[in-house]
Amino acid sequence: MQVLIPSPLVSYTRRKNVEARGSTLGEMLLDLERQFPGIRFRMIDEQDRVRPHMRIFVNGEQEFSLKRPLNPEDEISIVQALSGG
């Protein structure tokens, strides 16, 4: 599936659009970590919570559960939320 990467994480991926696999959001994030070591912990904390100023959208809907099932045709957007100055 296609994953849109926000600018603060492009230093890991070197591009804004990447491909990743997984039948759940959690599996997709592990695949991103396999491809781009270190990227997952910048978005997801050690308790598997999405960090406060990061947001993940699946087909335009905001999602917080890593158990959310995914299909290969889903479009994922990882977005930086507002975080002050």
Added chain:
Amino acid sequence: MTMKKAAKKAAPRSKGVAVLVSTRKGAWIYASDSSRRKWAVNGPHFLGHTVHHMVLDLRDGKTLLAAASTGHLGPTIFRSTDFGKSWKEAQKPPAFPKVSEGENGRSVKHTFWLTPCHANEPDAWYAGTSPQGLFRSNDGGVTWEPLPGVNDNTTMRPWFGTEQDGTPDGPKLHSIIVDPRDKNHLYFGMSGGGVHESLDQGKTWTPLIDGMEVVEGFGFDIANPMFHDPHCVRMCPSNPDRLYQQNHCGIYRIDRPARKWTRIGRAMPKSVGDVGFPMVVHPRDENTCWVFPMDGSGVWPRTSPDGKPAVFVTRNGGKTWQRQDKGMPREQAWWTVKRQAMCADSRDPVGLYFGNTQGELWMSRDEGKKWECIARNLPHIYALETAEI
């Protein structure tokens, strides 16, 4: 993530001092000539990252660790083995263990403090985090493991308080000190949560808070570490049995094996008080230390009292204090200097350095007699460290 950045200006060729500057928006390295009169800047490193602490490993003279996070991204540690020419991210940054589903586990918001372990433990480091946690790396900062003696300590846990009990950007474990005579002998401070000592390399800890005062008028139990807020604790290199402490409630000294702190800040001028954040000790004289007082009255402005910044020095272990402000603004300078943002070098006479939240870097080549600004317009300065280069 690997970050490569060429130095924007080469450091002077002669042997000098490097000042490692950590700020809210990145890190810089200022390198001097041998006289400490000319300074070259190298940076920014990690522009946009909040860098809480950048420390050189004096055991090898080339490994730098930097604790970084951003407004959006989680915390990490960057590591350089070529004094900042290139950086590589830790493979496993400090993180608390994952708890079972349904439990409310803690997560590291940022790493706040970095300390190399004992000289006989090459590549080993300690890290203190917000919220309060203690971590250790045995591979030069590549991977980090939580230390259960603190992080899983059910006695200590209530002393951490909630996140609302800590400093405005989160409660912190700081001032990690390793006794140069004994790798098993450690200290740290928590804001809040008191000062603690371990004699078994961090497996068990004992509070060391006798003599420390708490905020008056609220009925706080002075025997409960939760109500104690050490801002910065330093051990004297020339006498590891002597520690100085800048606390939310005054300036203290302790001479081990005594277990009671003495409030030496009572001798400060009443108009200035003895509240502040940093504490700096002389590299060779156990009777000399420096503080940077803050206004702790009313709503706690945490700025220089009366808008007149000054360093204060004691040369007799806290019996008397002298004001050192030559070269600083005489009025209308509302500076804040954070707990990690003041330090000394090891030269003779000692060089002193501080950075304020306005982004100015100041130094003295003569142990505080005269001061000059060596950099302006940096971001809000969080921490300074020095190194011989």
